[in-house]
Amino acid sequence: MTLTSKPLSVILFAILFGGIALSSGMGWWATESTKEPAAFTEGEFAGLANPADIRGSYTFGDIANSFEVTPEILAQAFGVSTDDPAAFAVKDLEAIYLESGYEVGTNSVRMFVAFYTGLPFDLTAEETVMPKSATDILLAKGNLTPEQVAYLETHTVNVNEPASAVEPVTESTPVAEETHVESTEDYTIKGKTTFGDLVLWGVPKETIEALIGADMPDPAMKVKDYASANGLDFETLKPALQAEVDKVKP
């Protein structure tokens, strides 16, 4: 079969626009996401999407399209139980956390995405709280700056404990004093102390790894559970860790 230019041009149009029409009919054709955050305009991150521009109308899937964080991670971080985390809208978080009394919402997601991806985020702009499940993920990722760890130490909330037990978080209320609901506020290692608690108290990850002789476990894991699961004597490990806590505790 021989083709000349005119039939070829017709075929090209047919394949191109026919293909687009077909993919559109199949629901595969999307030329852009209107849920695309604005980019940083200057500095070393210029051109990258800015987490601060995440809107309440974005879904976790929208966020995943602009940032290196999956919908599953976001769902796990913010305690969202759904079969389709990508379709979950950020604005719906407030409804989930309404009863807890904590203002876990869009700005919490913004901060989480920024910390998770290593992008800049202005911590002075707004007091923002983070659910403990999100903090655990961030600590496990291990790319936080000391400033970010310090911020999380004072702004992590345990949403299973009602906020009514403490003062609600408001802009005029120092979050650090009101929402710190760690399992052991007296910095004493107990049976329910987690590795995440140790990091939040200021014990360097490297120090923990040196004492247990292994990589940092899941921050949500209790030290006691880890010891028994790995053949370590908790009563021996505890004083060693406690000594490190005592060195760094406020």
Place this chain on the structure above:
Amino acid sequence: MVTMFGKRIRLFRPRSIWIRRVVQWFFLLLIALIVLNHSLVESGGGIPFLASASLHGVCPFGGVETLYTYLASGLFVSKIHDSSLVLAAIVILMSILFGPVFCGWICPLGTVQEWVSKIGKKLFKRRFNHFVPVKLDNVLRYLRYGVLVWVLYVTATSGSLLFEAYDPYFALFNFWSTEVAWTSLAVLGVTLVLSVFVERPWCKYACPYGAVLGLTNLFRVFSIKRAESTCKADGACSIMCPMNIPVDAVKTVRNHQCISCLECTSEAICPVAKTVLFTSGGVK
């Protein structure tokens, strides 16, 4: 046909594949309008009945760039959308059938290079497109595969379109905006200047998408084929080829740089009917 000395004589006049120019300008204007509309929509306006996609949304190379990330994680690299993947698939299908027709018929950057090259053709006549020594030219033709590997590597490892900062195609449609990097503007500028001396310099030496599509020349269904029985070996096809392919030296063009422009065929420059054909069958 003219009558001279009582005989009817057919005078050969080189023809052009004019429909290709029409198609090229159609897509150049279409993409330009879509990009313009994208800006208008962002500022609250917009042209009715016209797509308002971003340039990335209608670029098939984005589908190639995001392929690794998509297969590895199910996500697109930043700024790439489903449409890029769909377009990449469509263009690959076209290329398997007809070779890199996207380059020769659709790509607006190719169109602009051809347009600038008209100046070079007028200035340098037959010297145009023959400035680069053949040996050096043959080596440089493989440079675009290096560019392709680099682009795919940095995109896969960064999850971002780092190539955008050097992409003349992005600069062509965003030269007026603050989004465009000076480096991509510089690459565009160099490309356009070189186009005065060389036909399609970006396509020949640096285009990573051309590198991908060029590979289909090795197994495409429809190819440029030359009938040796009727060929007068005048070399017209080779002289006309914008990619400097020696069409008159081969029976079937399998050169990785062919862009299926059809300018070498009997429909255009070849003076003998049914001698250089775009066909899926054999020729004698």
